[in-house]
Amino acid sequence: MFERFTKDARAVVLGAVDHAERLHAETVEEQHVLLALLDREASRASFALMSLGLAERKESVEQALAEARRRGGLSRADTDALSGLGIDVSEIVSRVEEAHGEGALRSGRTGAGRGRGWWSGLVGGHRPFAQGAKDLLTESLRMALAQRDRYIGDEHLLLALAARPGVPAEVLADHGVTYASLRRVLYGGGEAKAG
Amino acid sequence: MTEATDLAERAGDRDPRIGLRAVSALRRLLEQLEAVQVRSARNQGWSWQEIAAELGVSRQAVHKKYGRQ
Numbered sequence: 335m336f337e338r339f340t341k342d343a344r345a346v347v348l349g350a351v352d353h354a355e356r357l358h359a360e361t362v363e364e365q366h367v368l369l370a371l372l373d374r375e376a377s378r379a380s381f382a383l384m385s386l387g388l389a390e391r392k393e394s395v396e397q398a399l400a401e402a403r404r405r406g407g408l409s410r411a412d413t414d415a416l417s418g419l420g421i422d423v424s425e426i427v428s429r430v431e432e433a434h435g436e437g438a439l440r441s442g443r444t445g446a447g448r449g450r451g452w453w454s455g456l457v458g459g460h461r462p463f464a465q466g467a468k469d470l471l472t473e474s475l476r477m478a479l480a481q482r483d484r485y486i487g488d489e490h491l492l493l494a495l496a497a498r499p500g501v502p503a504e505v506l507a508d509h510g511v512t513y514a515s516l517r518r519v520l521y522g523g524g525e526a527k528a529g
Numbered sequence: 530m531t532e533a534t535d536l537a538e539r540a541g542d543r544d545p546r547i548g549l550r551a552v553s554a555l556r557r558l559l560e561q562l563e564a565v566q567v568r569s570a571r572n573q574g575w576s577w578q579e580i581a582a583e584l585g586v587s588r589q590a591v592h593k594k595y596g597r598q
Contacts, residue, residue: 406558408558438565439562
């Protein structure tokens with residue numbers, strides 16, 4: 335499958351591995367893919383992000399992702415749902431950090447998927463992809479197929495990120511980047527539906 | 530106005546999606562908290578057996594989950 339990845343898409347996957355290493359994450363996660371997408375220049379994804387005004391707000395996205403990491407990877411929708419139960423996540427985070435140091439909740443286990451898959455030929459190395467990140471790569475293939483593209487580009491990775499619920503999509507949406515807005519800048523009308 | 534808001538809130542409470550998401554989020558939070566506490570206990574020299582006893586699980590279970598760290 336990875337032979338269908340464009341040079342830019344491969345660079346994003348490799349970049350995600352680098353970000354995971356830099357952040358001392360046990361696994362490569364979707365947030366690392368987003369960070370790698372922000373690094374791209376002159377690619378289809380970077381064009382789309384630039385059109386939506388994200389180029390100047392890169393730091394703000396990085397900050398929002400860092401905040402989510404500090405909350406143990408919980409999205410705002412997660413923390414809202416928990417506050418409905420009377421659980422104050424920020425309170426828990428600050429108590430845990432008081433006792434165990436800043437960022438203590440950050441480096442928990444995130445459920446690596448088992449075994450090696452087609453993506454391992456793409457990246458090599460020994461840091462496994464978290465299940466969510468594997469699903470993201472599969473979703474990017476679906477995005478390409480839905481668009482009848484014969485390749486998987488970094489724009490398909492970006493579309494897949496925006497389409498899947500979770501922290502990256504939430505952070506992107508907070509910065510005006512949604513699945514719909516991406517389709518609009520990438521494909522114009524956006525009448526084609528992704529499966 | 531307030532009556533309508535209250536009603537909307539109460540209806541929201543019964544929305545299974547919110548409830549299920551809360552459970553799922555709580556489970557992830559629990560996993561993170563467990564990892565923090567196990568790491569801390571290990572750093573303080575606790576044995577796997579002692580940690581397992583406090584968590585109410587088998588020694589094998591806790592070692593399998595965290596042993597390689």
